[in-house]
Structure formats: C-alpha cells, structure tokens
Amino acid sequence: MRVEMLSDHTAPREHWLPSTSVAARQLWARVRGARRVWRRLIDAPPARDPAPATRVGADWQEVLLAGDRAPARATGVLGEDPLTAALGVLPDDWVMLRGYRNRRGGTDHVLVGPHGIWAVEVERRRIRLHAVGDQWWWEKLDARGHSVGTGRAVDRAGRALPRRVNDIADDLAAWLRRNRHDVPVRTAVVLTHEQARLGHCQDPTVSLVGTHPHHLLDALARYAAPLAASEVADLVRRDHLFHQRRRHRH
Template sequence: MRVQTLSDHAADQIRQAQDSREAAYRQQREAWRAEVERREAAIAGRKAAIGSAMRARRIFAALGHALSWLASSLSRRPSEPEMPPAGEDEGRFAGGREGEERVQADLSTWLDDRWMLFKGYRNRGGETDLLLLGPTAIVAIEVKTLNGVVHVQGTEWSRDKYDRYGNLVQEGVPVRDAKGRAPSQQVNAVADELQGFLLRRGQPVAVRRAVVLAHENSRLGVIERPGVDFLGVLQSEGFREQFQNLLRPLPGAAPLNVGALGQLVCQDHAFHEQRLAQRRAG
C-alpha cells in the first residue's frame, strides 16, 4: 500500500499545543529569574548598607541593616519552575495521531501497492483522517481513539469510560468534534463533497464511509443507525474480514482508475488547502 500525506492536522495541533506550553514555561522562567535577581540584589544592598554604616560608626543603623540582611538571606529562595506536563488537549491530539498510525499499519499488512492511502484529505466538508483508494473502492475513514464503550443512536454518539480496574468512571460522554458533529457526520460531510466533485469531473464513483475505533480499549455497545457503511474496532478479532467486505467491488462495476482518481483527490485537496490558508491570512 502506497501512502501519501496531504496534511497532518494532528501533528499541527500537537505542535501548536507544545509551542503554547513552552511559551508559558519561558514566561515562568523569566519571572523566576527576575524574582531571584531582585532577592539577590536586596541581599547585596543590605550587606553594603551594613559596611557603610559600620564605616560611619552608626552602630544601631548597622545592626538594623544586619537584621534585614539576615532576614533576606534566610528567606526562601524562589522555586525554579518546571516544564508543565502535556495538557488534556495535547494528549488527545497525540492519541488521535497514534490511532491513525495504527490503522495505517494494519492496512499496510494486507493491502498491496494497487492501493493508495491519503492522509489528511480536506475539502469543503472538512478533513478526514484517511482516504483509501484502490481498484475496487474509495473509502473515507474517520479514526477515533476512544477509551471505552461507544454507543450510537443515529447521530447521537457517546461513550462510557472505564478505569484500569474495570470501574465505570464516566457514562454517556458525547462524542463530537469542535463543530458539534458526530463521527458519522464528520466523515459523511467529506465523502459527500468528494463524491460530488468526482462526479463533476466525469468520475461517478460512490465514496464509502467508515469509522474505525483505534484505541486498544475501544469496544462497541448499543449500535443503532450508525449512518456509515462501516463501524468497527481495529483491535477486534473480525476487523480485517469485515473491512475487506467493505472493499468488495459492486456487482458489474469496472475497476477504478486509481491514478486518475488519485490526481483528482490531490488537486481538490490543494485547492481547499489554499482557500483555507487565504481565509486564515485574511
């Protein structure tokens, strides 16, 4: 299987989170250094005042300065700040990227070079994690690295989270992106736009839709009307066979032109990436 990275949104998010964390750490260190310098300057100033008072034979003044110097010297030195640990968002971004890499690694073990995997394809509908293109199918794949049991009722997706001992710690946590969309809505928005784009370019191809749960502790709970062609757990025993069924050609369908479709995918992605960059610049 050939792999082409169109964009790496997860890496960008991780890098932004790291940059923000490092910037906060630098500010903390600058404030700490300033506080240390003020303390050391105060100690040195009081020590100089002692000497000056002694030379002028002002004993009581020297004694007062000595007490101030002693108090400053015995005061607690400001604690040096430590680099703050990765926050929840950064950990979620990193986990999402690891999940995508797990799916890629699994697919690469049984799909040959007739298949192409595009990472981070974007169009007007948004961005999908993976886009798989081969002689029998084109599949938009949304990868979710969710620890727990996932339940689906139409566009209402939620998960129950358990700790390492099997105790339920969170129940019915909504699974939605920043726009409030369920995973099925995310992948369908991209797939619908891509399917329409290909049709306008003379390629009437049905884009299939898949959501893959890639966390090692992901499980499926109550699933009703998931709204996608495939919903599966990467770690489950029957995942590969089930996903292979998704890639079967439609009856009477001719093999897809992978080269031509791949070029169109890249062109469409580049167009929307440029538009996004222009909007951000404006």
C-alpha cells in the same frame, strides 16, 4: 499499500514514524506475501461450487491473519497506527491519503484503490462507543473496563461524528462526479485502541463502525466497486490542494 501525507491536521493526536525507516520496510516486507492473497480474493470469479468458495474463504482468512499480525510487529515502528500497519496487506495500487481536507472539514484517511474509495476516521481512545443512527455517544473506560465518564461524539462545532464524516465524503463524491467519476465514497469509523469497545449499535449512518482493522478489510471486499484508482487519487489530491490554498488566502 502506499501511504501519502496530504496534511498533518491529525498530528497532535497520533505518533507517526516515517515508513522509510529500516524497521518499517521490514514490516511491509513481512506482509507483502498477503498482497498476492488479496489479489486472488478480489479477482476471484463467482463460485459455482463449494470448493472454489472454500478456497476463496481460506484466502480471505489468510489476508485477515496477515493483517492481525502486522500491528503487533509494528510496535515502535508505526507508533499508534495499527490501522495503517494492518492495511499493509493491500497491494501497491491502493494508496492511503492522510489528512485530506475539503470545505466540510478534514478526515484522517482517504483510502483509494481499484475496488473503492473510503473516507476513514480513526478514534484512538479507550472508550465504549454507542451508535444509533446519527446519534452517537461514548463512555470513557478505565483500565479495568469500567465506565468513568460519558459524552456526545461531536466535533468542536457540535456536529455529530457520523455527520461530519458523511459531509466530507459527500462533498468529495460531488467533486468526483463533476470530473466524470460517479463513484460512491464509503465512510468508516474505526476504533483502534486495544481496549475500545462497541456498545449499542443500530442502523449507523456510516458504511462501517469497527473495532479492528479486520473490519475495514472485510468491508473493502463487501463493498467492492471498480474505479480508476490513479485518476481518482489525483482528483483527491487536487481537491485537497485547492481547499488548502483557499484556507491560506483567508
């Protein structure tokens, strides 16, 4: 997977070291083999007997194990970004566009590949997140896992976290449709702090709420839908640049 920075609007709450460093290149090399597994999995025809299904399941487990190893190896290389490290198992026809913004706001990542497009919001706090429909709230946890505070999961304007992510994704999907790419933009909220937990979760209004990069990798396969990844990624860049220029004019 390639990583491209569109803007650094998320910079104050994350520490990112350039992937061109020697250590980072070594990290990507260690998970490169898993990309072949990903291709076997995603391109596999429907199984007609148990044996192929078993092989596909084993392939998928290999992808997940590679993703699980990547964050540990990334310590000191990718700072507090285990999600990006784990998604390194994806082949280079996937691109993570970091810091995308449109008129509805900004999200941490837009992930584009030949099998889907995702708007991904990352929470790096030690919390227990509760998600019921569009109403989300959190409990702040201490080092022992005890609740030491609560709050609503909203942005500065009071907009619920899932509403914000969906607003951004819906606006992006509308832009893609106007440019002849009628594809769904899936939405995900991933908790990446190692002590983060998911509490009461019922009918969340995003495609995925997860506490581990594995959950997003699994969702990529579950919701796979073909698209022209290069063209879609270019449209995402164009849309971001358009809104960036508008903001600078005002």
